[in-house]
Amino acid sequence: MDVDAFVLAHRATWDRLEALVKRRRRLTGAEVDELVELYQRVSTHLSVVRSTSSDSVLIGKLSTLVARARSVVTGAHAPLWREFVRFWTVSFPVVAYRSWRWWLGSAVGFFLVVAVIGVWVANNPEVQSALGSPSDIDQLINHDVESYYSEHPAASFALQVWVNNSWVAAQCIASSILLGVTIPGVLFDNAENLGVIGGLMFHADKGPLFVGLLLPHGLLELTAVFLAAAVGMRLGWSVISPGNRPRGQVLAEQGRAVVSVAVGLVVVLLISGLIEALVTPSPLPTLVRIGIGVLAEAAFLGYVVYFGRRAVRAGETGDVEDAPDVALAS
Known part of the structure; x- marks a missing residue:
């Protein structure tokens, strides 16, 4: 796999996911849905990179991003008072x-x-x-x-x-x-x-x-x-x-x-x-x-x-x- 081409093709997706994770407390309903979708997509990207590339920097960066996104997505359902x-x-x-x-x-x-x-x-x-x-x-x-x-x-x-x-x-x-x-x-x-x-x-x-x-x-x-x-x-x-x-x-x-x-x-x-x-x-x-x-x-x-x-x-x-x-x- 051409790592540079892969990064070029998906960087916008990773940047968007990172931006949503940073704004996790101010997301609208549509943005929450988008965050979940991007989390799943980037998780797939991470699996592809792990199986086809030895670029430890890229793997580490995607692993951190996926972990942060997972911690947001798997948050508890909003309590009744909220x-x-x-x-x-x-x-x-x-x-x-x-x-x-x-x-x-x-x-x-x-x-x-x-x-x-x-x-x-x-x-x-x-x-x-x-x-x-x-x-x-x-x-x-x-x-x-x-x-x-x-x-x-x-x-x-x-x-x-x-x-x-x-x-x-x-x-x-x-x-x-x-x-x-x-x-x-x-x-x-x-x-x-x-x-x-x-x-x-x-x-x-x-x-x-x-x-x-x-x-x-x-x-x-x-x-x-x-x-x-x-x-x-x-x-x-x-x-x-x-x-x-x-x-x-x-x-x-x-x-x-x-x-x-x-x-x-x-x-x-x-x-x-x-x-x-x-x-x-x-x-x-x-x-x-x-x-x-x-x-x-x-x-x-x-x-x-x-x-x-x-x-x-x-x-x-x-x-x-x-x-x-x-x-x-x-």
């Missing part, structure tokens, strides 16, 4: 961050419907009479809206709210199976209900009460629903316009993104439910209750922007297929 940390610092926030256009579009469309219906109801007695009898409307605006938040024990009410909010988000997530075509309908139904109640409350000069009851928990709650809608509709659009990649690959990636968001929103909606059960009906001043809601919303958006932007800059997509499944050795 996967947990990766989910909350990469997988969930990067999917939310990448969906911001769909997210914002869902919010704008939702509130536009709420505003139009609210103004329509508030300024049309005929519409109000069609919604219910005067006694029914009086019961709603003077009792039901406010008592809804305090008529049950906080713990059970928090659970009830969490289940209800999760169901709305789950409808958006489940609609991704139908490529998101039913999501606008789900959002419209909820916007219509909110607009009707808001219109009745503002017509009765109870707008401040309505806003004071809605904002503490509603900011975070609706943000979660908009995010669920965003990833569902984005999945549908990926089938219509997959870009220059295979449609099946894009659909699979977006499907896994939907799952990541579904898991993350369980916790987000739990926090929203706790605020609705403990803060909204509390005797705290209205501005304090609203302030708590604003802080929760700001914290969530700040979390998504900070970790999501950082993950995007690192080339992350949030796809579980790209996540390293080994804890690379030092």
Whole structure:
């Protein structure tokens, strides 16, 4: 065997493997796969050199490289806590961050419907009479809206709210199976209900009460629903316009993104439910209750922007297929 020709033909492979070994703590999922493949390939090169050449320098160099690569490749599988940390610092926030256009579009469309219906109801007695009898409307605006938040024990009410909010988000997530075509309908139904109640409350000069009851928990709650809608509709659009990649690959990636968001929103909606059960009906001043809601919303958006932007800059997509499944050795 011509050793010089062999070295010339494979030096780039050896250099690449050495570079990956040096960067073992900062590898992406694709680079981990590449490292394993190169380790196997260079191990074969070492066997060939040992059997056909007496060049001790080359054998020693390849032996050292293969040994170092083996120590990295055979590292332990990533512990559960590391996967947990990766989910909350990469997988969930990067999917939310990448969906911001769909997210914002869902919010704008939702509130536009709420505003139009609210103004329509508030300024049309005929519409109000069609919604219910005067006694029914009086019961709603003077009792039901406010008592809804305090008529049950906080713990059970928090659970009830969490289940209800999760169901709305789950409808958006489940609609991704139908490529998101039913999501606008789900959002419209909820916007219509909110607009009707808001219109009745503002017509009765109870707008401040309505806003004071809605904002503490509603900011975070609706943000979660908009995010669920965003990833569902984005999945549908990926089938219509997959870009220059295979449609099946894009659909699979977006499907896994939907799952990541579904898991993350369980916790987000739990926090929203706790605020609705403990803060909204509390005797705290209205501005304090609203302030708590604003802080929760700001914290969530700040979390998504900070970790999501950082993950995007690192080339992350949030796809579980790209996540390293080994804890690379030092």
